[in-house]
Amino acid sequence: MNILVCIKQVPETTDVRINPETNTLVRDGVQSIVNPFDMYAIEEGIRIREKHGGKVTVITMGPPQAENALREAVSLGCDEAVLLTDRAFAGADTWATSYALSMAIRKIKDFDIIICGKQAIDGDTAQVGPGISTFLDIPQITYVKKIEDIKPGFIRVERLTEEGFTAIESSLPVLLTVVKEINEPRLPSLKGKMKAKSLQIAKWTAVDIGANPEKIGLPGSPTIVNRIFTPPKKAGGRIMKGDAVQIVTELVGELREKHIV
Amino acid sequence: MPLMVNEKCIGCKLCEKACPFDAIHVVEKLAVVDLDKCTLCGACVPACKFDALKIDVKRRGAANKDDFKGVWVFAEQKKGKVQSVAFELLGAGRKLADVRKSELCAVLLGKDVTGETARLFHKGADKVYVVDRPELENFLDEPYAKILDKLVKKYKPEILLAGASTIGRALIPRVAILSNTGLTADCTGLDIDPATGNLLQTRPAFGGNIMATILTDLHRPQMATVRHKVMKELAPDTSRTGQVIDVTDIDAADLSSRTKIANIVDELEKTVNLTEADVIVSGGRGLRAPENFKMLEELALVVGGAVGASRAAVDSGWMPYSHQVGQTGKTVCPKVYIACGISGAIQHLVGMQSSDVIIAINKDPDAPIFSVANYGIVGDVFEVVPQLTTKLKEVLKK
Ligand SMILES: Cc1cc2nc3c(=O)[nH]c(=O)nc-3n(C[C@H](O)[C@H](O)[C@H](O)COP(=O)(O)OP(=O)(O)OC[C@H]3O[C@@H](n4cnc5c(N)ncnc54)[C@H](O)[C@@H]3O)c2cc1C
Ligand SMILES: Nc1ncnc2c1ncn2[C@@H]1O[C@H](COP(=O)(O)O)[C@@H](O)[C@H]1O
Numbered sequence: 166m167n168i169l170v171c172i173k174q175v176p177e178t179t180d181v182r183i184n185p186e187t188n189t190l191v192r193d194g195v196q197s198i199v200n201p202f203d204m205y206a207i208e209e210g211i212r213i214r215e216k217h218g219g220k221v222t223v224i225t226m227g228p229p230q231a232e233n234a235l236r237e238a239v240s241l242g243c244d245e246a247v248l249l250t251d252r253a254f255a256g257a258d259t260w261a262t263s264y265a266l267s268m269a270i271r272k273i274k275d276f277d278i279i280i281c282g283k284q285a286i287d288g289d290t291a292q293v294g295p296g297i298s299t300f301l302d303i304p305q306i307t308y309v310k311k312i313e314d315i316k317p318g319f320i321r322v323e324r325l326t327e328e329g330f331t332a333i334e335s336s337l338p339v340l341l342t343v344v345k346e347i348n349e350p351r352l353p354s355l356k357g358k359m360k361a362k363s364l365q366i367a368k369w370t371a372v373d374i375g376a377n378p379e380k381i382g383l384p385g386s387p388t389i390v391n392r393i394f395t396p397p398k399k400a401g402g403r404i405m406k407g408d409a410v411q412i413v414t415e416l417v418g419e420l421r422e423k424h425i426v
Numbered sequence: 427m428p429l430m431v432n433e434k435c436i437g438c439k440l441c442e443k444a445c446p447f448d449a450i451h452v453v454e455k456l457a458v459v460d461l462d463k464c465t466l467c468g469a470c471v472p473a474c475k476f477d478a479l480k481i482d483v484k485r486r487g488a489a490n491k492d493d494f495k496g497v498w499v500f501a502e503q504k505k506g507k508v509q510s511v512a513f514e515l516l517g518a519g520r521k522l523a524d525v526r527k528s529e530l531c532a533v534l535l536g537k538d539v540t541g542e543t544a545r546l547f548h549k550g551a552d553k554v555y556v557v558d559r560p561e562l563e564n565f566l567d568e569p570y571a572k573i574l575d576k577l578v579k580k581y582k583p584e585i586l587l588a589g590a591s592t593i594g595r596a597l598i599p600r601v602a603i604l605s606n607t608g609l610t611a612d613c614t615g616l617d618i619d620p621a622t623g624n625l626l627q628t629r630p631a632f633g634g635n636i637m638a639t640i641l642t643d644l645h646r647p648q649m650a651t652v653r654h655k656v657m658k659e660l661a662p663d664t665s666r667t668g669q670v671i672d673v674t675d676i677d678a679a680d681l682s683s684r685t686k687i688a689n690i691v692d693e694l695e696k697t698v699n700l701t702e703a704d705v706i707v708s709g710g711r712g713l714r715a716p717e718n719f720k721m722l723e724e725l726a727l728v729v730g731g732a733v734g735a736s737r738a739a740v741d742s743g744w745m746p747y748s749h750q751v752g753q754t755g756k757t758v759c760p761k762v763y764i765a766c767g768i769s770g771a772i773q774h775l776v777g778m779q780s781s782d783v784i785i786a787i788n789k790d791p792d793a794p795i796f797s798v799a800n801y802g803i804v805g806d807v808f809e810v811v812p813q814l815t816t817k818l819k820e821v822l823k824k
Contacts, residue, residue, distance in 0.1 A: 230462075255428070260603065286754070290612070292609060292611060304568060328692040380486065383483045387608030391641045394636070396636070396637045403801055405802065416785070417814070426762065
């Protein structure tokens with residue numbers, strides 16, 4: 166089985182804050198991490214290889230420093246890494262991102278399963294996985310919480326739904342997006358860390374993947390950001406302290422009065 | 427260089443502060459862009475009070491916009507029943523259609539679903555497109571996407587809305603690619619720009635710290651998903667009817683699928699269906715031990731609610747992941763959210779801050795949860811929660 170794992174480097178959003186006094190972004194100490202959902206994608210890719218053989222290639226589109234995310238994936242056990250990096254990719258929305266990744270995957274050619282995270286925590290769109298499978302014209306299964314069986318040309322998985330789950334079978338190749346419940350990601354091994362240091366990472370530009378310049382980056386993006394603003398603050402609530410019995414009586418009284426309960 | 431700084435720049439640093447990526451710095455009273463960091467996100471352009479920044483890129487256009495008319499809502503169904511998110515979208519769609527002076531249409535794919543059209547009219551639809559086929563009984567990514575794409579290409583709606591559910595989030599991205607247009611996920615606000623007629627799609631970004639308004643200005647339809655319980659459904663008007671359009675010209679190829687459903691399993695524990703619950707009682711690390719969640723279950727039982735948890739509580743193994751509220755868990759919007767022993771980290775807040783009424787119980791008066799709470803009780807959960815249960819039992823006579 167040849168597995169491709171798509172990962173994204175994202176700012177750890179805990180650190181992106183608005184300074185309420187100046188109404189500006191506080192960036193100090195913003196760390197870049199591998200999108201947490203993609204850690205499950207990496208882990209699942211490695212587990213499939215451990216069971217069925219083959220190799221795991223990890224791929225990301227991003228600025229040059231996204232190389233760090235790839236090296237982290239290699240330290241966990243991925244075999245190869247591809248970095249799509251080019252100024253021409255800047256400003257890509259999910260349409261243009263999926264297109265670029267699908268063109269890189271066409272260049273890699275040899276794959277059975279593509280695994281993405283459920284969503285990236287910076288945009289939370291969950292659109293890039295389905296976008297890639299549509300551009301490649303392959304089937305997709307989103308919200309996968311368990312892989313039940315893999316045989317040549319066949320996969321059976323459990324897909325999370327609002328009510329429970331659905332068991333789904335598909336032909337290969339297929340694209341999966343995975344949720345947190347699927348596994349418990351491992352820690353990097355010493356061997357992995359050494360490999361991550363020395364591995365030659367392929368760096369591809371828009372020209373290398375044969376991308377149509379009109380379909381990538383900002384020019385290729387059907388959506389644009391029109392305005393960015395701070396969410397309106399919720400009006401200050403009522404703080405109650407003191408004797409528990411008294412507070413609760415008062416609270417329940419008010420909740421009843423306002424027909425909240 | 428696609429982000430241009432012109433001579434109007436006075437070096438005021440407003441752009442430097444607005445940049446989420448630390449890509450602009452003022453050097454000798456002039457903004458300088460670090461191309462390795464700039465993602466062309468556009469945050470700096472409106473931040474500049476002097477019109478000194480321009481993103482100068484010619485973007486690919488596609489649709490002849492005037493050919494596209496009407497607002498469509500994807501009427502997601504399960505087991506033949508239209509899901510409530512579709513009715514909420516009709517509520518939002520009605521306003522948009524009225525502003526655009528156009529029709530509001532629902533699109534219903536399924537098996538034996540024609541009986542559902544009446545409810546769609548009652549909740550605001552003028553027209554319902556129905557594709558009723560045995561193969562469409564349950565959601566399947568490929569046939570649903572191919573058929574919706576064909577309908578979009580044939581009838582050319584201006585706007586297409588869908589729920590940000592597990593189905594909507596799998597389906598609509600596929601349709602957006604097939605239909606060659608943009609898609610904005612998880613919108614919390616939808617409005618029409620009076621000047622251009624474009625759909626203003628507002629959504630949280632960076633874990634809810636920032637709001638962004640997104641446009642699909644050159645392509646049609648403008649597609650957006652919205653989470654359950656974000657928009658309000660209209661009160662049903664049972665006198666309303668409309669036109670049912672039975673779509674029958676569907677090719678066998680459009681119905682084919684490379685994935686197949688082997689089994690559907692519903693695990694409806696009544697306490698887990700968090701996103702549907704009117705009241706949620708949530709616990710965090712302040713509960714200290716798994717057995718203490720009993721206390722929350724008792725309170726939830728009294729008010730007919732569900733039990734939620736913070737990630738810290740889930741990671742400690744006190745509650746299953748299906749109960750987690752927040753950025754990496756579920757987004758909920760109940761009438762009442764009671765946060766017990768939860769500090770209120772931003773990743774938790776983004777999952778619950780749009781609840782109608784938030785009650786927080788925490789012994790730390792400085793806990794950030796109090797900044798979103800309507801009622802903030804500074805106190806010990808082990809004292810307050812049992813009191814609350816007793817008192818509510820009393821007044822609700824249970
Ligand atoms: C990428 C990422 C994604 C994340 N996603 C999520 C998510 O989806 N959901 C989520 O919840 N978190 C998420 N987190 C974690 C989040 O940052 C916090 O760590 C977490 O929400 C904290 O949980 P807590 O409030 O239960 O615990 P704590 O922060 O430890 O707070 C416990 C609170 O209980 C109070 N307390 C203690 N004892 C008592 C008592 N006897 N009576 C009353 N109050 C008491 C304390 O004062 C404290 O405020 C995420 C983090 C990251 C980095
Ligand atoms: N720039 C990128 N490079 C590689 N993979 C990506 C990129 N953006 C998104 N993905 C993948 O698509 C998933 C969903 O991302 P999103 O649609 O942005 O929420 C992520 O979990 C990744 O697996």
